[in-house]
Amino acid sequence: MKVKEIMTTRIEQIDADQTVFDAIEKMIERRIRSLVVKFPGEDGADGIVTARDIVFKVIAQKKNLRQVKISEIASKPLICVDQQTELGSVAELMEESNVERVFVRDDDKIIGVVALLDIMAGTLIMRARGQNVI
Amino acid sequence: MLFSKYFSRGKKEEKVLEKIRSHIELLCKACELFSTALQSEDTGSMRAIIDLEREADGVKRKIISGIYEGAFLPYLRPDLCRFVETVDDIFDMLEDTAFNAMSIYLPHSIREESFRVAFLNSRMCEMLLITFDAMVEGEDLRERVLAIRIYEKKIDDMKFGILCDLRELAIDSYWYGKALSDFVTGLTSISDIIEDACDHLQIIHLSMR
Numbered sequence: 001m002k003v004k005e006i007m008t009t010r011i012e013q014i015d016a017d018q019t020v021f022d023a024i025e026k027m028i029e030r031r032i033r034s035l036v037v038k039f040p041g042e043d044g045a046d047g048i049v050t051a052r053d054i055v056f057k058v059i060a061q062k063k064n065l066r067q068v069k070i071s072e073i074a075s076k077p078l079i080c081v082d083q084q085t086e087l088g089s090v091a092e093l094m095e096e097s098n099v100e101r102v103f104v105r106d107d108d109k110i111i112g113v114v115a116l117l118d119i120m121a122g123t124l125i126m127r128a129r130g131q132n133v134i
Numbered sequence: 135m136l137f138s139k140y141f142s143r144g145k146k147e148e149k150v151l152e153k154i155r156s157h158i159e160l161l162c163k164a165c166e167l168f169s170t171a172l173q174s175e176d177t178g179s180m181r182a183i184i185d186l187e188r189e190a191d192g193v194k195r196k197i198i199s200g201i202y203e204g205a206f207l208p209y210l211r212p213d214l215c216r217f218v219e220t221v222d223d224i225f226d227m228l229e230d231t232a233f234n235a236m237s238i239y240l241p242h243s244i245r246e247e248s249f250r251v252a253f254l255n256s257r258m259c260e261m262l263l264i265t266f267d268a269m270v271e272g273e274d275l276r277e278r279v280l281a282i283r284i285y286e287k288k289i290d291d292m293k294f295g296i297l298c299d300l301r302e303l304a305i306d307s308y309w310y311g312k313a314l315s316d317f318v319t320g321l322t323s324i325s326d327i328i329e330d331a332c333d334h335l336q337i338i339h340l341s342m343r
Contacts, residue, residue, distance in 0.1 A: 005257070008288075008291070009246060009247060009250055009292075010247065010292065010295045030295065030298070031291070031294060121284040121288070124277060124280055124281055124284060125261075125281045125284060125285075127277050127281075128261060128264065128277045128278045128280070128281035129261070129264065129281075130264075
């Protein structure tokens with residue numbers, strides 16, 4: 001199965017100079033667990049901020065949500081794959097890079113994201129179709 | 135074959151099963167056509183979906199007649215009919231959605247997500263056919279049912295995002311707004327009915343144990 005079949009195409013962005021509070025608001029409103037972070041003036045240098053980053057690096061450390069900037073907790077660079085990549089290769093990449101999600105790129109544009117749960121879902125669908133699983 | 139113990143000498147059941155299969159195959163064809171027609175904005179192909187729905191209606195009538203002319207044990211008949219009616223409901227929803235698609239232009243903000251939902255609907259129909267075949271062969275349905283639920287959950291998540299984007303659109307005509315809203319409701323409801331059809335298959339499967 002190609003990654004384009006199982007990816008989530010709704011990608012939300014946030015500017016690096018916005019606060020953690022803004023990120024939480026966006027994540028809860030849109031029911032998502034990660035945001036692509038745009039660093040102004042740095043072409044192609046997108047980052048990512050996840051619910052895990054917010055909980056571990058800000059909430060657990062009792063920092064002020066309205067004072068901590070996204071740039072302080074975001075991770076860079078984004079780990080990306082092509083939309084034709086097979087699910088098995090994505091799983092290997094996640095394991096090697098120790099990440100929970102990878103982004104799907106079409107040329108320079110990010111068109112989707114694949115998380116651990118998507119890999120599991122894709123694997124089950126492949127099994128149900130009688131296809132060879134990873 | 136699990137169904138074999140319910141077959142009569144006249145093989146009426148086999149004929150009905152073949153027709154049910156071709157009914158689902160027609161649905162797969164219609165869903166795939168819808169997905170490609172939506173992307174290519176091909177009105178002719180959208181109209182063809184309405185023709186496919188009529189063809190499917192005829193197949194449905196033959197299946198119901200076949201069942202009540204003596205195919206299958208009486209206790210199985212209502213569940214089989216309910217399954218066939220549910221597949222017919224998917225056709226009706228697809229036809230309404232195709233009709234609405236012909237009368238609107240898709241706003242940029244929901245375009246890609248709508249294409250994706252249509253694509254996933256078509257993959258779900260294929261999975262419904264796989265599940266039906268597995269039921270006829272007496273295989274375990276668990277993995278197929280789970281695959282259908284995964285697709286449904288994915289579409290449900292996308293529906294929420296599409297609705298959020300829809301609310302931010304400025305609509306200047308009541309009828310355009312209504313057609314667009316009905317289109318999105320139809321597009322995102324097809325997966326719910328496919329899931330219902332799959333549930334009926336599971337009930338039939340369980341009742342034959």
